[in-house]
Amino acid sequence: MTNTACSHIDSVGTVKLPTRRECQECIKIGATWVHLRTCQACGATLCCDSSPKRHASAHAGATTHPGIASGERGERWLYCYPDDAFAEY
Ligand SMILES: [Zn+2]
Ligand SMILES: [Zn+2]
Ligand SMILES: [Zn+2]
Secondary structure, eight states, X not given: OOTTSOHHHHTOOXXXXXXXXXXXXXXXXXXOOSOEEEETTTOOEEEOTTSSSOHHHHHHHHHOOOEEEEXXXXXXXXXXXXXXXXXXX
């Protein structure tokens, strides 16, 4: 962790990663996604802001779950929506 992260990212202990490599909302409606993000509050795996539906942002706004981790293989970083904070781990 870097010391530039916010309190939400600092409070993440074990990073949650996708249990299934799919956006759980896109899969219901037959939409496609670009990259996956996993909510660090509830473990929901949703799609990134480059995806048509932007489910991860929508989830953060609707639930106030602040932090997500990249769900992509080989990427090890966390992001906090309200603080616009980013940290590698
Ligand atoms: Zn934060
Ligand atoms: Zn989605
Ligand atoms: Zn969540």
